[in-house]
Amino acid sequence: MKELEELGSRVRRQRVAQGLKQQDLAARAAVSKHVLSALENGRSVTVESLARVLRGLGFGEALVNLLPAPVPSPIELQKLAGKERQRVR
Numbered sequence: 001m002k003e004l005e006e007l008g009s010r011v012r013r014q015r016v017a018q019g020l021k022q023q024d025l026a027a028r029a030a031v032s033k034h035v036l037s038a039l040e041n042g043r044s045v046t047v048e049s050l051a052r053v054l055r056g057l058g059f060g061e062a063l064v065n066l067l068p069a070p071v072p073s074p075i076e077l078q079k080l081a082g083k084e085r086q087r088v089r
Contacts, residue, residue, distance in 0.1 A: 005042030012040040014057050029056030 015025050022040075026033040029052040039045045039053060047063075054062045072080070 001042070004044065008040045008042040011036075011053060011057070014059075015040075018057065025053065025056050029053045 015022070020028075022033050022036050026036045029036070029049075031049050031052050035045055035049050036053060039050065051060075051063055054060060
């Protein structure tokens, strides 16, 4: 997949820009050097491994920011509005 290749390329560029060897980043991320190499070469790795590598590079929030937070439905908003305080006793 093109996206995996691009992701791997970006991980490699960030690692090199930070002056880290594969072995160093793998140790920091608590993954094997083989897993890091696979990621950098555009091969599939687990989401957990990807998260560890991103955290090791200082981008721990990257996966959470991939998708926007869900917006409450109109029904949920109506239910929440009904629970607002109407007065103080």
